[in-house]
Amino acid sequence: MKIAITGGKGGVGKSMVATSLATEFAKINKTMLIDADAECPNDHLLLSIKRKKYTDVYQAIPKWNFKKCKKCGKCASVCKQDAIIFVKGKYPAFVKDACIGCMACKNVCPYGAITEAKRKIGTIYTGKKYNINLISGELKLGELPSGEVIAKLRKHADRINKKLKASTIIIDSPPGIGCPVIASLVGTDYIIAVTEPTPSALFDLKRVLYLAKYFKIEHGIVINKYDLAKNFSKEIEKFAKKNKIEVLEKIPYQKDFINSTIKMKPVVEINPKYKKIFKNIIDQIKFK
Numbered sequence: 001m002k003i004a005i006t007g008g009k010g011g012v013g014k015s016m017v018a019t020s021l022a023t024e025f026a027k028i029n030k031t032m033l034i035d036a037d038a039e040c041p042n043d044h045l046l047l048s049i050k051r052k053k054y055t056d057v058y059q060a061i062p063k064w065n066f067k068k069c070k071k072c073g074k075c076a077s078v079c080k081q082d083a084i085i086f087v088k089g090k091y092p093a094f095v096k097d098a099c100i101g102c103m104a105c106k107n108v109c110p111y112g113a114i115t116e117a118k119r120k121i122g123t124i125y126t127g128k129k130y131n132i133n134l135i136s137g138e139l140k141l142g143e144l145p146s147g148e149v150i151a152k153l154r155k156h157a158d159r160i161n162k163k164l165k166a167s168t169i170i171i172d173s174p175p176g177i178g179c180p181v182i183a184s185l186v187g188t189d190y191i192i193a194v195t196e197p198t199p200s201a202l203f204d205l206k207r208v209l210y211l212a213k214y215f216k217i218e219h220g221i222v223i224n225k226y227d228l229a230k231n232f233s234k235e236i237e238k239f240a241k242k243n244k245i246e247v248l249e250k251i252p253y254q255k256d257f258i259n260s261t262i263k264m265k266p267v268v269e270i271n272p273k274y275k276k277i278f279k280n281i282i283d284q285i286k287f288k
Contacts, residue, residue, distance in 0.1 A: 032132075034171045036150045177207045
């Protein structure tokens with residue numbers, strides 16, 4: 001079973017929920033945790049895992065042979081990112097940092113002057129602790145296409161799992177609703193949308209649940225820090241009831257969660273009383 005942990009807004013507690021669920025699932029069966037927040041991976045920190053490099057991630061980029069180039073400018077005309085600058089009578093200038101690797105320029109060149117090169121855009125790491133097999137993707141500093149890193153991360157995770165044979169795979173999604181999030185959600189069996197009792201969190205929750213409905217993936221809501229604003233937590237519950245979405249759990253705001261981050265241990269290991277919360281979530285979703 002593949003379970004995605006998402007929520008839209010950053011800082012609502014997605015990684016805390018993902019690592020805590022992974023810790024409890026790992027006591028039941030073989031579990032893999034995929035940290036798909038490539039721009040800011042932190043599951044290895046929350047679990048105190050020393051990661052090992054698994055492989056690098058590369059993006060395709062064009063390379064020009066100016067002996068073949070006739071200065072027609074067709075490559076620049078099809079580049080939607082404006083990564084190719086063309087002035088009539090001059091060779092095209094390539095802005096590498098703006099390129100997304102679509103290679104439309106190569107396909108349109110009538111003279112075969114463009115070939116495919118590559119550049120490193122990220123790294124994939126592995127690690128293990130608490131019987132959790134962690135696969136973590138990290139975008140190279142200054143690069144933009146984190147969605148591509150996540151897509152490659154998912155492919156490598158599937159390849160690793162052919163040998164590992166984990167029956168539970170938890171994917172810790174990045175914040176937002178863009179391409180990186182979509183790359184982490186597709187192909188999953190269930191989505192846990194983590195939110196907090198604030199207007200911005202509810203707004204983003206609605207947007208990310210729209211994605212869940214679009215991809216026809218079953219989903220439920222976890223309200224984190226619900227006791228910080230109980231009145232607004234009720235607003236989230238009203239939204240859930242109106243749209244027939246299960247509220248899987250309401251997690252209180254306690255110092256144990258801060259201590260968990262400081263000590264780099266899952267909160268269920270800091271204080272066993274939280275095991276009940278995450279076991280309850282597991283019991284509600286594991287047979288869906």
